[in-house]
Amino acid sequence: MKHPFLFSLVLVLFTLQSCQEEIDLDIPGGTQKVVIESEVTTEMDSSFVKVTRTADYYSANKNEPITNATVTVNGTTFTHVNNGIYRPASPYKGIIGQNYNLSVVADGNTYTASSILEPMFRIDTVFQVFKPAEGFFDEGYSINYIGFDDRPKIKYTYFRLGYFDTIVQRDSMFDNRILFNSDETPINVRYPFELPFTRFQKGEEVILIFRSVTKDMNDFIASYNEQASGAPGPFQVPPANLPTNIKGGAVGYFATYDLVRKRYTVR
Numbered sequence: 001m002k003h004p005f006l007f008s009l010v011l012v013l014f015t016l017q018s019c020q021e022e023i024d025l026d027i028p029g030g031t032q033k034v035v036i037e038s039e040v041t042t043e044m045d046s047s048f049v050k051v052t053r054t055a056d057y058y059s060a061n062k063n064e065p066i067t068n069a070t071v072t073v074n075g076t077t078f079t080h081v082n083n084g085i086y087r088p089a090s091p092y093k094g095i096i097g098q099n100y101n102l103s104v105v106a107d108g109n110t111y112t113a114s115s116i117l118e119p120m121f122r123i124d125t126v127f128q129v130f131k132p133a134e135g136f137f138d139e140g141y142s143i144n145y146i147g148f149d150d151r152p153k154i155k156y157t158y159f160r161l162g163y164f165d166t167i168v169q170r171d172s173m174f175d176n177r178i179l180f181n182s183d184e185t186p187i188n189v190r191y192p193f194e195l196p197f198t199r200f201q202k203g204e205e206v207i208l209i210f211r212s213v214t215k216d217m218n219d220f221i222a223s224y225n226e227q228a229s230g231a232p233g234p235f236q237v238p239p240a241n242l243p244t245n246i247k248g249g250a251v252g253y254f255a256t257y258d259l260v261r262k263r264y265t266v267r
Helices: 215-228
Strands: 015-017 020-022 034-041 048-053 070-073 076-082 085-087 099-106 109-116 122-131 140-148 156-165 170-181 191-194 205-213 251-257 259-265
Touching (some): 034 099, 034 109, 048 070, 048 099, 099 251, 122 205, 122 259, 156 215, 170 205, 170 215, 205 215, 205 251, 215 251
Parallel strands (some): 034 251
Antiparallel strands (some): 015 020, 034 048, 048 085, 070 076, 070 099, 076 085, 122 140, 140 191, 156 170, 156 205
């Protein structure tokens, strides 16, 4: 399957695992630091907190899981499941507009963070438009949506596009990851938007995933993207410290998402 999918927007590098988004953080060598990767989302039972210790940037070893941390979010205990990942008891679902407070006690230190769960804008309709062959694109169908946003400006969104892979019979996501904001979209008006530089064929099932993000998380992702986008090589510079909303000396992030998924079959 050949799908050109190029954006002139900000690209971010996430690793998608089921409903869970994690960022693999490589930290320059030196004193070990606690790494906290944590999310509360509006998808049922997708929230998690991952707690590890840094490995040296030049080491082949991965971060070491911390399995005996005490983790709470708004007083709810997250219990260690495996590989440094902590989850709340099921059912658990984030609430739009709620301010969430994270507390992690690890290695004798306490780390805290706060984040409000911002609402996503509304996706009313997903539709297709036929496009003739042009440049390096074959003919096919672009994917479009009708959006409606009644939130005060400026709000931030993380977007990912994928398709259902009929060979392996599972969802597959394109490598491109996108950040955008509401600065140039209208308020209280339905508006069309075409995903640029996409071509799908009849019968293909398209997956659109939208996540609301706070300004803190937007800045974290943008900074991570800048540091992770360089081509690897013997002279590659290790990443500098990333911005973080976690207090207490840990690195990482605490994110809260309102998550909207759409599936569309090209006809």
